[in-house]
Amino acid sequence: MNTSPIKAIVFDWAGTTVDFGSCAPILAFQRLFLDQGVAIEVSEARAPMGLEKRDHIAALFNMPRIAEAWQTVHGQPATEADIDRLYQAFIPYQLKAIPQCSDLIPGAVETFQDLRARDIKIGSNTGYASMMMPELIEKAAQQGYVPDCIVTASDVTRGRPYPDMLWKNLMQLGTSDIKTVVKVDDTVVGIHEGLNAGCWTVGLAVSGNEVGMSYQEWQNCTPEKQEQLKAKAHQTMQSSGAHYVIDTIADLPAVLDQIEARLTQGDKP
Numbered sequence: 001m002n003t004s005p006i007k008a009i010v011f012d013w014a015g016t017t018v019d020f021g022s023c024a025p026i027l028a029f030q031r032l033f034l035d036q037g038v039a040i041e042v043s044e045a046r047a048p049m050g051l052e053k054r055d056h057i058a059a060l061f062n063m064p065r066i067a068e069a070w071q072t073v074h075g076q077p078a079t080e081a082d083i084d085r086l087y088q089a090f091i092p093y094q095l096k097a098i099p100q101c102s103d104l105i106p107g108a109v110e111t112f113q114d115l116r117a118r119d120i121k122i123g124s125n126t127g128y129a130s131m132m133m134p135e136l137i138e139k140a141a142q143q144g145y146v147p148d149c150i151v152t153a154s155d156v157t158r159g160r161p162y163p164d165m166l167w168k169n170l171m172q173l174g175t176s177d178i179k180t181v182v183k184v185d186d187t188v189v190g191i192h193e194g195l196n197a198g199c200w201t202v203g204l205a206v207s208g209n210e211v212g213m214s215y216q217e218w219q220n221c222t223p224e225k226q227e228q229l230k231a232k233a234h235q236t237m238q239s240s241g242a243h244y245v246i247d248t249i250a251d252l253p254a255v256l257d258q259i260e261a262r263l264t265q266g267d268k269p
Contacts, residue, residue, distance in 0.1 A: 004118035005263040006256060007180040010169045013126040015186035015208025017108050017249060018140055020215035022186060022208045024101035028093035032086060037073040040066060049209040050187030052127050052159030054087040094132050102139040105207050107250020109144045114253045122147045123169035129154035149173055160189045163197035179268045188240040195241050200259055200269045203237030207248040210236050
């Protein structure tokens with residue numbers, strides 16, 4: 001077994017390791033709001049992705065079009081009580097959607113095997129609450145993904161972009177040297193979490209929120225369309241401040257080679 005200067009990698013879940021396109025939350029948010037009489041667009045539902053889900057609902061209500069539509073239907077602006085009520089109503093929608101979108105992203109298993117060979121610990125965190133995770137964790141394990149620890153948004157006081165979930169991972173993993181840690185995420189707010197923690201960050205452009213297509217939808221795109229979508233997603237993730245941007249988790253080992261070389265030379269994030 002090779003010992004890497006990288007000691008731990010903390011992965012997001014949907015759009016990063018599972019659920020190509022990060023589709024489960026979008027299905028749940030759209031169904032939730034539609035049943036409240038307010039239809040929301042996919043682009044609107046995706047905009048706050050990576051946040052804890054109550055914060056995500058609050059962010060949706062901060063969008064002028066959704067706020068206006070809500071007031072038209074319900075006769076008054078959304079209140080904190082409405083946000084609390086919708087969050088509780090959201091949970092069963094999400095629990096239903098997650099198992100439908102639980103496949104590992106192609107190349108993930110091979111990347112996890114590569115990390116184990118380097119003796120790198122595997123952490124994970126998510127904007128999902130803990131009660132949303134059991135079936136997803138089970139399905140991921142059946143496909144060969146068993147991270148060393150899992151931290152959810154309900155396990156900390158502050159979700160992304162605060163670094164609390166990442167730091168909690170490192171406490172559980174027994175890793176304290178932040179320059180030896182890498183955060184991998186498909187959302188801007190997830191990259192900001194890693195930057196705020198002080199670690200290396202790798203943004204995923206194609207498999208997650210920025211392209212926002214299922215694997216089958218992506219495969220059905222023409223090469224020209226794929227290149228167009230990829231270029232836009234790469235630009236967004238690069239603008240987030242990520243140290244590296246790649247298409248999917250399958251491309252991660254080559255980036256780790258570069259980070260290892262930089263650490264050996266004394267570089268820091």
